[in-house]
Amino acid sequence: MTVDVMLPYYGDVDQMKLAARSVMNQENQDWRLVVIDDGYPDPEPERWFATITDSRVTYLKNEQNLGANGNYRKALTMVEADYVVIMGADDIMLPNYLDIVVGAFSAYPNADVVQPGVQVIDEKGIACNPLVDAVKKLYAPKTSERMELKGEAMATSLVRADWAYFPSLAWRSETMTRIGFTEGLDVVQDLALLLDIAAEGGSMIIDPTLSFLYRRHSASDSSVRAMDGRRFDEERNFFELQAKRFKDLGWNKASLAAAFHTTSRLNAGSLVLKAIARGRFDSLPRLAKHIVS
Structure with a gap:
């Protein structure tokens, strides 16, 4: 079960390298990585990716800056596999990430999206729990094993508090490319997509197994x-x-x-x-x- 990892990028070069390496170091090696550089003014990303000979890794640089929403929408046009992750360029997949999300899709073959366990880290990579994330934990479904949310229950839970961590989500490609990102939304585009899925009766699987590090810092968009x-x-x-x-x-x-x-x-x-x-x-x-x- 191949998973496409799309990595829209603009920002810290070293953190982007960590993100890319975390994909390449997965225990499950059935992946394809596509990095879409939105015109970051530094030659280092292009130089670094030129040294990577793995045919599963693709680096592209936009001629014009598309902005976050535009670059995400471009990423969707390049999806080939049945499942896709739109990863943050400053986040880190733990080595078990792909095994966790692939296992969830195997157990729930009709699911549209999987939320694995997430640990928040700061700019230095240290585990933290800011107020916004403490609130997310408070409202997120409590479970020690995989569970499914769908329809109104899914929508109600998410609008009370958007507890999902978008860069950590794995999606059914058909669902994501069909619905897509709403043009003009820069902050709630991920929540909009999840609510679109809920509104059409789709489902979300929650697997509490820790497998992703989400970076929280004040410089984010x-x-x-x-x-x-x-x-x-x-x-x-x-x-x-x-x-x-x-x-x-x-x-x-x-x-x-x-x-x-x-x-x-x-x-x-x-x-x-x-x-x-x-x-x-x-x-x-x-x-x-x-x-x-």
């Missing part, structure tokens, strides 16, 4: 957008649309959860003091608007 309030403008509009969508489906619990988007509001609230401490007073109106609306 979503973190920057959160501090200046742009993230919450996108989230608020998104949740309003989802609340209506679920109401039309007759999914009242999911609709209410989307309308309240409690953890999203709490996240905005937690950033108010940080914004003041950093002198980002221009962010306060946006943050306040999200907290109360």
Whole structure:
């Protein structure tokens, strides 16, 4: 069961190398790695990949910067295998990752996506548990073995708190390429895709076995957008649309959860003091608007 690992890249070169090596060092060697460099102004990635002779590794560099959403959508056009991972260029697969997700798909052949166990790390690679991730753990389904979520239960759980870690997810390629990423979404594009799957009756498998390291740092696109309030403008509009969508489906619990988007509001609230401490007073109106609306 071959898995395509698509690696949209723009940023730290050393962390990207760690990410790529973690794919090449998998215990399950049935993989294909495609790195899509979104025009990062450094010749080192191209030089480094030129030294790799493994035919399963492909490096491409965009002539024009497409942005995160555009580069993800380009990645989907290059998928060939039945299963795909859109990995973060600063994250790390543990050696058992592919075995875990392939095993989950084998056990649940109709599943659309698999969430394996994840440990959050900081910029230095040290395990950490920031507030946002502590909240994710609080709301994530509690299980000691594989479990399946689908339909309204899946949607309700995810809109209460987006506890999934997008770069760690393994997807059925047919589902992902058919639905795709919604153009114009930069922060909630992963959640949008998961909710699209739920809305059409698809399913998500949770395997708690630790197999992925997700890097959390303040320089990420979503973190920057959160501090200046742009993230919450996108989230608020998104949740309003989802609340209506679920109401039309007759999914009242999911609709209410989307309308309240409690953890999203709490996240905005937690950033108010940080914004003041950093002198980002221009962010306060946006943050306040999200907290109360």
